[in-house]
Amino acid sequence: MSVKERKERERAERERLIVVTARELAEQQGWDAVTTRRLAERIEYSQPVLYSHFRGKREIIGAVALEGATEMAAAVRAATSGVDGPRERVAALARAYLDFAEHNPAVYDALFQLDGGLAYAREDTPEPLKDAFAALLECLGEAAGDGVHPGLFTEVFWAALHGLATLTRAGRLLPEDAGPRVELLVDRLAIV
Amino acid sequence: MSVKERKERERAERERLIVVTARELAEQQGWDAVTTRRLAERIEYSQPVLYSHFRGKREIIGAVALEGATEMAAAVRAATSGVDGPRERVAALARAYLDFAEHNPAVYDALFQLDGGLAYAREDTPEPLKDAFAALLECLGEAAGDGVHPGLFTEVFWAALHGLATLTRAGRLLPEDAGPRVELLVDRLAIV
DNA sequence: CTCGATTGTCTAGCGGTGCTAGAATCGAGT
DNA sequence: ACTCGATTCTAGCACCGCTAGACAATCGAG
Known part of the structure; x- marks a missing residue:
């Protein structure tokens, strides 16, 4: 079971990372600059990963x-x-x-x-x-x-x-x- | 001179048309729907015409x-x-x-x-x-x-x-x- | 009346957007 | 060691604001 738990934990951590990074980027350069591409690049994942956490x-x-x-x-x-x-x-x-x-x-x-x-x-x-x-x-x-x-x-x-x-x-x-x-x-x- | 005047008048009319149409479209479907393409289509001119009246x-x-x-x-x-x-x-x-x-x-x-x-x-x-x-x-x-x-x-x-x-x-x-x-x-x- | 210059408009295209289908890769369990 | 499901990525869609360059229409000079 611990593998599953670890995965869930990592997934939750990545979701936090997305939110924190989006906020950071928005405060630095405004919400217009928060594009899915830039956000994906900053968290060092590809765009579609964002859509596995959020609808959009x-x-x-x-x-x-x-x-x-x-x-x-x-x-x-x-x-x-x-x-x-x-x-x-x-x-x-x-x-x-x-x-x-x-x-x-x-x-x-x-x-x-x-x-x-x-x-x-x-x-x-x-x-x-x-x-x-x-x-x-x-x-x-x-x-x-x-x-x-x-x-x-x-x-x-x-x-x-x-x-x-x-x-x-x-x-x-x-x-x-x-x-x-x-x-x-x-x-x-x-x-x- | 009257030719020039007519042209200026027509140009001013078209500018009014752009503004009125943009407003109409925005009230109907919101500002997000006011794209240069849609606006150009509605006034029955091509996109670049918009840029001869407004910077953007x-x-x-x-x-x-x-x-x-x-x-x-x-x-x-x-x-x-x-x-x-x-x-x-x-x-x-x-x-x-x-x-x-x-x-x-x-x-x-x-x-x-x-x-x-x-x-x-x-x-x-x-x-x-x-x-x-x-x-x-x-x-x-x-x-x-x-x-x-x-x-x-x-x-x-x-x-x-x-x-x-x-x-x-x-x-x-x-x-x-x-x-x-x-x-x-x-x-x-x-x-x- | 013709012809070059100017003006006006268009087509086509650039780099960007949010979002997604389907390929490729990874890793857990047998 | 291998299979197979979950995960992640590449590549692409249709759209965005905006613009370069081709083309047509109009004007003024000869």
């Missing part, structure tokens, strides 16, 4: 997205856990979210811009995605204000952060005023 | 974006002009913006998601883009509140709308609660 490029993006969701959830929780006062917690969350988007643009795109073939906002949504939203909800729920559904408030706050993140990165907003924008957003949206 | 696909996207910016500015102004009360004006603007994004997804992508080779938020930004932002500013400026720069407020409000529009269309937010989300956003962000 889309699923590879999806795998990077799931990895990113877990990290983002952790980053948000880490940034908010030790902060005193709900207002400052919300501000810390906002900064952590935008930091994540800025420093992991490819992962952020995989999560929220590209089609990774994942189900969102549904019953069968993968656990990491649900948990990422839960991480936002944990902190933002307490700033929703009376009579406002925490989930709804979280969605709106999240959308605002997403808008700031994407418009800034796409050159539609200048990065200079990023700080004041976040302050304004937190001051107005969060009820503390 | 990117510039065609840019042309659609400029057209969209003008329309969006008009839509926003039309939706807000006859509305009484600043709060309701802002709400009308928000609804008009999201309506535009929903009903012209390809144009919206050309404007704010794709690379059309246009300069944003700069001195040499094309006039239609400046004017679209100006249309938002005209209405949102009066809801910025004391001591808050109208431009900054407009950017934040715009980013929030952009987040709602894109996350909804990408399936990350369910469209059911779109109404309450907008209400919440307006109530919290706008000071009236």
